[in-house]
Amino acid sequence: MPTSESDIILIVDDTPTNLAVLSEALTSANYQVAVALDGETALEQVGYKPPNLILLDVMMPGIDGFETCRQLKANPETAQIPIIFMTALSDTVDKVKGLSLGAVDYITKPFQQEEVLARVNVHLELYHLNHNLDRQVKERTAELSEALDSLQKAQVQLVQNEKMSSLGQLVAGVAHEINNPVNFIHGNLSHAKEYIADLLELLRLYQEKTPTVNPDVEAFAEEIDFEFLKEDLPKLLKSMEVGAGRIQGIIKSLKTFSRANETQFESINIHEGIESTLLILSNRIKAKSFRRDIQVKKIYGELPLIDCSSGQLNQVFTNILSNAIDALDESASRQPQDWIPRIDIRTAIEGDQVAITIANNGGTMSPEVQDHLFEPFFTTKPRGKGTGMGLSISHQIITEKHGGQLHCRVEGDRVEFVIEIPIQQTIAPTPHQAKSQS
Ligand SMILES: Nc1ncnc2c1ncn2[C@@H]1O[C@H](COP(=O)(O)OP(=O)(O)O)[C@@H](O)[C@H]1O
Ligand SMILES: [Mg+2]
Structure with a gap:
């Protein structure tokens, strides 16, 4: 009192x-x-x-x-x-x-002096009580809304982690299952190439040492176009080898991506993370009935390995890139005939930070949307499509877990998200680990 x-x-x-x-x-x-x-x-x-x-x-x-x-x-x-x-x-x-x-x-x-004093006392006391009550209500309200806010954030994190972790498990499972058969296809191809070269050489020797050819053999050689086969077979094997090599590359990317539920800090090649995310999204990037192929332009700077959690960072890339694709899909119907949907990805060192910029054209974003972008559950997408969690979780990952910044810039029809994270962490929540390539 x-x-x-x-x-x-x-x-x-x-x-x-x-x-x-x-x-x-x-x-x-x-x-x-x-x-x-x-x-x-x-x-x-x-x-x-x-x-x-x-x-x-x-x-x-x-x-x-x-x-x-x-x-x-x-x-x-x-x-x-x-x-x-x-x-x-x-x-x-x-x-x-x-x-x-x-x-x-x-x-x-x-x-009446006593009456004046009594009334003044009563009303001052009431005034102070009211004032305190008011302050307490305000404090409680602030506390409660803070609690609600962190509850929402935790909820978002949980749901997103759960989603990414089951997607990660699925991707890791698929990658693992394909890995073995592809490895033996790729491994055996080099032997097959040698054997086939030997067989062709054997045939060449037969032809050379046998002056009179049996007409049946000659007829069959013609039927199967043996001359062409001899030439084409090695080329065919070569392209099988290239194909198998490509599948191995994809598996490697899938594995990088599937570490999405890992939160440990490692020294990471950021570009590998971006590439594996693009791979996961490659089907969405392709032409659709309502728009052309999305042109993905990459301008990669010379980056050192960055201290971060690759899994969490891949979540951020996935969220921002899928938003860009959503925005391009959504705007396609309003664009002129010759419009080409584009995503530009740029990486660069800026002081002691690395900056990753992901931009798309064709976008629109009202100032109101820009104000609420990073709030949990904020979405402008139809029910069932948008959850409003992508950017909120990304913001949390970049600012709270990596001590960086995430912001959005809109310029004309270009919507750009800039991720900035320190090259070296001073706030790493887990001890540093050497990069382990699984
Ligand atoms: N590249 C973009 N262009 C236009 N709007 C965007 C872009 N990225 C995000 N937004 C806006 O931010 C909102 C929130 O994004 P996000 O948190 O990922 O949730 P969701 O994608 O589920 O809606 C989106 O609904 C959209 O309105
Ligand atoms: Mg999203």
């Missing part, structure tokens, strides 16, 4: 004797007293030194007490100050008018 010494009471009255009597009574009760002789002065005074309570005369030259009260109540800065009217009239109409204007009480002249 605040002490009464700290309370300032403003007395507004045009009769100096009234001022003197009240001042004395209140000062001796340990209140600080300020006085004003008319409504205008009172309003001015309240402006630069707000009192805790006002004793206000009704009849005054210039603006009267009612008008002064109305103006005080109309100003949010002063509306809370309790006002007690002082009136010589015991007329009920005046009392009712005063109370209806927002005054808390009235006292009638001539004053």
